[in-house]
Amino acid sequence: MKSQEYIDLEEKIGAHNYHPLDVVLSRGEGVWVYDVDGNKYLDCLSSYSALNQGHIHPRILNALIQQAGKLTLTSRAFRNDQLALFYKELSELTGYEMVLPMNSGAEAVETALKVARKWGYVSKQVPRNKAEIIVAEGNFHGRTISIISFSSEPLYKDDFGPHTPGFVSVKFGDTQELEKAITPYTVAVMIEPIQGESGVNIPPAGYIKEVRSLCTKNNVLFIADEIQTGLGRTGKLLATMHDDVRADVVILGKALGGGFYPVSAVLADRSILGLINPGEHGSTFGGNPLAAAVARESLKVLVEEKMIENAAIQGEYFLEQLSEINSPKIKEVRGKGLLIGVEIKEEAGGARKYCEALKNEGILAKETHQQIIRFAPPLIIDRPTIDWALEKIRKVLLDS
Incomplete structure (x- = not known):
């Protein structure tokens, strides 16, 4: 079948909950992907940072194959020989005392919200059913009913009410507004250190430190959603480390599965995660041996192959070179590590047409929030490949 045949079939039968670029991929290796017609592309999206380690990393592939041939699922009704080792290695890497495994990022966010509420009732003594969690405008934490309830994007929520109560939204980057929003009922503040889906929005210098300080001062949990920013994407293991x-509480997902398998986790110390009792929360697939084996190897290659350090070095260069493109179409270039956004001026049209033009040049990127092109290649990308991409990007942004 040719690309258009696949596209026509998908459009006819599949629900239209995505608007993908019209490229039909059939193979990937490292930073490169190939379509069914034989064309080669540089992946500059990394499946929204789920492919930090690159496509089909051989070590992760081998871990998947080896474990798939032995044991794939036990449910949490029984123990398996991979989960405890996953806990140990993730705990030692991040410094948190406990781990709660799930599958998708949204599930992990929901888990963190439940944990924060229980902590509020048991440890902070907030009256039951009165807990409030503060979030930031422009957030993207997932698409469950509760999560879209505190989204500020009408598209995500307007037709899906009634909405879940218990959430207060404040301006991202504004610590004064955050401080005013904290009440005796506040149990947590949950933010993304950098807002990815909202357009690679980077808060003012000192914001994360001030959030930490306000949470400590008011006996409030600071929950960092590092699903997209964590595991090396910004040039540190976690973006809060900058x-x-x-x-x-830290929420991880995406790259935790190395691009092979959905794996997510909530990390916290025993005083927080230790409050969860048997039966209060769970998942049939969460913590399964196949997921644990894949995640263990995904973490090892990130560290042992120095992908995090590479993200810092190559990201600084990529951002610097993009910032020097003197195009009247560009409003702003911003980013950290290999999470970079190029904002297009409204009068220059939406970012979609530039992503389509980049596709024709052999680069796959995706627009977010109409005007922003997001560049987030796998963390294994090297300087010559970035230089090759920059030539194509300059052509599109200067000539389109």
Whole structure:
């Protein structure tokens, strides 16, 4: 079948909950992907940072194959020989005392919200059913009913009410507004250190430190959603580490599965996660041996192959070179590590047409929030490949 045949079939039968670029991929290796017609592309999206380690990393592939041939699922009704080792290795890497495994990022966010509420009732003594959690405008934490309830994007929520109560939204980057929003009922503040889906929005210098300080001062949990920013994407293991900040709760996903398998986790110390009792929360697939084996190897290759350090070095260069493109179409270039957004001026049209033009040049990127092109290649990308991409990007942004 040719690309258009696949596209026509998908459009006819599949629900239209995505608007993908019209490229039909059939193979990937490292930073490169190939379509069914034989064309080669540089992946500059990394499946929203789920492919930090690159496509089909051989070590992760081998871990998947080896474990798939032995044991794939036990449910949490029984123990398996991979989960405890996953806990140990993730705990030692991040410094958190306990781990709660799930599958998708949204599930992990929901888990963190439940944990924060129980902590509020048991440890902070907030009256039951009165807990409030503060979030930031422009957030993207997932698409469950509760999560879209505190989204500020009408598209995500307007037709899906009634909405879940218990959430207060404040301006991202504004610590004064955050401080005013904290009440005796506040149990947590949950933010993304950098807002990815909202357009690679980077808060003002000192914001993360001040959030940490306000949470400590008011006996409130600081929850860092590092599903997209964590595991090396910004040039540190966790994005909060750029500010030498330790959140009370960290949410991981995406790259935790190395691009092979959905794996997510909530990390916290025993005083928080230790409050969860048997039966209060769970998942049939969460913590399964196949997921644990894949995640263990995914973490090892990130560290042992120095992908995090590479993200810092190559990201600084990529951002610097993009910032020097003197195009009247560009409003702003911003980013950290290999999470970079190029904002297009409204009068220059939406970012979609530039992503389509980049596709024709052999680069796959995706627009977010109409005007922003997000560049987030796998963390294994090297300087010559970035230089090759920059030539194509300059052509599109200067000539389109």
